Amino acid sequence: MARQPKPYYRRAQKRWVCTIDGKRITLGEDKKQAFEKYHGLMLDRQAVRAELCTLNQLAQAYLDWVAQNRKQPTYDKHRHYLKSCIEALGKTMKPGSLKPHHLTTWTNKGTWNCTTRNDAITIVQRMLNWSVEQGYLAASPIQKMKKPKAKRREIVYTPEQWKQIRSHATGPLIPLLDFMWGTGCRPKEARTLQAKHVHDELIIFPPDESKGEADSRVIFLTPETQSIVAPFLAHRRAGVLFVNSRGNPWTKDSIKSRLTRISEKVGFRVIAYGARHSYATNALIRSVDTVSLSHLMGHKDTRMINNYAHLAQNVEFLKTQARAACGLQPR
Structure with a gap:
């Protein structure tokens, strides 16, 4: 009969260890706890895998x-x-040793806001959940960890503010902004739009080019937004339609750079996603129902509309709605 491995004490490390499947596993300093952990590993071979691999x-x-x-x-x-994360925690840390306080300490950087911290912890959680699905771990050690609440980007422009923004835009940036304002599309959709995506009054991104890669993304064009696209269709049958003054496709950073300069001129923050947020808000103010709006914006359901519809910023609209809720006529 094969000899069963047993815990033994390593004086140099001042730790109890054992060897399973040719791999040394650290059990800890306390003898009783070390033997309990050892017996648990022998009963759960998947736990052994978790002890052998590192984060x-x-x-x-x-x-x-x-x-x-x-x-x-x-x-x-x-x-x-x-x-x-690995640089902060070390390459030798085992999943079983990971505690919420490790991630809290890692993400508590002066340059990281609560949204960045939320993103960072979420990605580590996704990695660990994937490890469970693949059989590397029996359970995620931080499954129930509370994360900092991500802040919504409360940036919505009134039509008057948008006129200010547009007045400071120049050259090829103008049609790009007009298209985003008129369709409520994602900035990436605008800067990657090609002639092959345009089908009369519709723009269709196939599933492999749309967010989530599950369904086609359909953008509905009005006569106004059709007129924005038409001149580009006539001259650019290949490649992206909206390009900068050098004829190169717009990038996320190049758009951000131009809008940062406009921000300094208008006195408020200007971001590309502000056009999308504003589209949703203005649509709801104009009584577009949330189901229709979710389709227009490329969402599967109405829950995401709440991330864009910042109606609390429109006091006059809410006053009118409050009167309507009580059966009163608008003033």
């Missing part, structure tokens, strides 16, 4: 999966946060 190894395996199954921006974002 760094899990992160590498997870990133390999993300690279094959998700888009490049998603991979870049996950790699950025996981790399930062």
Whole structure:
């Protein structure tokens, strides 16, 4: 009969350890707790796998999966946060040793706001949940960890503010902004739009080019937004339609740079997503129902509309709605 491994004490490390499947596993300083952990490992072979792998190894395996199954921006974002996490916690930390306070300490950086901290912890949680699904872990050690609440980007422009923004835009930036304002599309959809996506009054991004990669993304064009696109369709049958003054596709950073300069001129923050938020808010003010609006904006249900519809900022509209709720006529 094969000899069963038993815990033994390593004086140099002042730790109880055992060797299972040729791998040494640290059990801790206390003898009683070490033997309890050892017996638990012998009963649960999946727990042995969790003790043998490190967070760094899990992160590498997870990133390999993300690279094959998700888009490049998603991979870049996950790699950025996981790399930062491993650098802070160390490459030898085991999943079983991970506690919520480790992530709290890691994310409590002066330059990180609550939204960034939320994103960072969420990505670590996703990596650990993936590890459970793949059989690397029996359970996530931080499944119930409370995260800092992400702040909504409370940026909505009135039509008057948008006129200010547009008045300071120049050249090829103008039609790009007009298109985003008139369709409520995502900035990425505007800067990646090609002639092949345009079908008369519709713009259709196939599932592999749409957010979530599950369904086609349909953008509905009005006569006004059709007139914005038409001149580009006549001259650019290949490649993206909206390009900068050098003829190159707009990038997220180049748009941000231009809008930052406009922010300094108008005296308030200008971001590309502000056009999308404003589209949703103005649509609700004009009594567009939430189900229709969710379709127009490319959402599967109405829950996400609450992230864009900042009606609390429109006091006059809410006053009118309050009177309507009581059966009173508008003033």
